[in-house]
Each structure stands twice: as C-alpha cells, then as structure tokens.
Amino acid sequence: MTSILFLTITFMGILTASAAPSQSYADEDPTPVATVTTCGGYVNTSSALIEYQPGASIRADQQCVWIVKVPLTFLRFRLVSSGLGENDGLFINDFLSYAPTTQKKFRIVGENYTVSSDQAVITLSVGHAPTRGFSLEFFSSGMVTARGPYSGFASLNMNSGNFSYPSNGGQYRDGENAVFVVNPIVPAQRTLRFTRMGLEYANNCVYDAVSVYNWFNNEYIQLGRYCGTTLPPTFTLEAGVALVVFRSDTSNVGVGFAFEWL
C-alpha cells in the first residue's frame, strides 16, 4: 500500500513539473516592437531596435545609457550595424540584481549576446574623436519574470540639476526598486552631491539603501551603498555618468533622498 501510494504521488509530481513551464514559455517577437533613437533612456518593451545615429556623426566623448527592462527571463541582443571606431565602445551589463555586473563589449556586427536576465544596462562610450552610430536590437523570451516594473525611473539629461525621491515630499514605500541615470547630454566631468538622506538605517545598509555606480575607464565602479541620515561624500563623475539605484525592504520607510549634479 505504502509503496503504491508513493509511486502515484511521484508520477503526478513529474507530470505537473513538466506541464507547467511549456504553458507559459513565450517566444521572441518576430521583429522588434519599438524603435528608440534617443541618447539613452528607459526601454520597457518585449523587444526593440535601438538606432542611435546610424551612419551619422556622434560627438567626441559622448556617453549614452539605456536601461532595458523586459517581461521575460531571457534577453538576446544583436548588433545590427556599427560605425563605432577602435576607441569607442558599446557595452552591455547584466542588471539582474539591480547592480551592473557581468559586462560584454559588443563589436561584431551580426553577433548575438544572450543574458539570463530581464534587465540590462547598455552604455555607449565614445572616445576622444567623433564617430558614427550603431543599431542594436534585443528580444526577450522565456518565462514571465517575477519582477515587476521599477517603482521609479529617471534619465537625468540636463547638464546640472536637483533630483529628489520621492518627488512629492512624502515617504518612499516598502518593496521599492528604482533606478536613476545621471547622463548629462553634454559630455564633461561632473560632481554628484547628496543633499538629503532619510533611509532606514542598518549595518552595511542591508535593508533600505541607495547605491551609486560611476562610469569610469569603461566600467561601472560602485562608489558606495548608503542608508540612514548621514550624507554620503561628494563624488566626482569623471565621464559625467552615474547610476543611482534605490531599494527598500518590506518594513520601515523614510523621507528618501535628494542629490544635485553639476
């Protein structure tokens, strides 16, 4: 009796496990559903063609940062065309844990690059001479991701400014994941200075935290992770580009943070 029952349960378990994934696995879109032509931004679609100045001139030292968030678990990139030179770079960082990690430099037209992630950072970094643009497409496939949309996003393209989160003067919420890109349109070294900090405090900022990543020597360097009410140090952004990533856990909130860049 006991062994027959055991076999039945195991058999049903296998049936359930093999049936579930195939029901919700989604294939790639046949062609990109959106076209993006801006220098950076938030691309939140299942597929897209990013065409930045293909065949046209891009100024020296230009940087552009695109944040890609797709609904499925795999993300395939393909370089469609490129006029970029030796000293320019088009980089893709996995952003799986809301941190720019594994980086790939794209150079070969036609090349595919697939990440097991529903989010990525694309960074264009032009060298000290003008260059020509590129086009890059991406497609998502797989299972629907457990992660929802970002709770906040901003692409800060002004040459200087103030940014506050939340912007309404209230408190942030539990369970937030927000991404803010400092990417002034005129390339130059910038300063990033926090002017307000009101986050739940914990040792090593393991609960609520704001993390700052600086684009330097063609990679993202984490400058620090901050919480509590002490203002972080003033940062120098050599290329003028930074990612400010905010997350909160499931309890205790605060008035958030503000910074200026100039």
Ligand SMILES: *[C@@H]1O[C@H](CO)[C@@H](O)[C@H](O)[C@H]1NC(C)=O
């Ligand atoms: C890139 O991936 C697509 C879709 O899987 C495939 O059709 C194409 O042949 C791949 N290209 C290369 C160069 O591997």
Ligand SMILES: *[C@@H]1O[C@H](CO)[C@@H](O)[C@H](O)[C@H]1NC(C)=O
């Ligand atoms: C994309 O944005 C829309 C509207 O802001 C939102 O409803 C949707 O959930 C987002 N999707 C992803 C994958 O972030």
Ligand SMILES: *[C@@H]1O[C@H](CO)[C@@H](O)[C@H](O)[C@H]1NC(C)=O
């Ligand atoms: C940020 O706001 C403060 C207070 O209004 C102002 O003095 C400062 O000039 C602003 N900074 C920038 C970079 O705009």
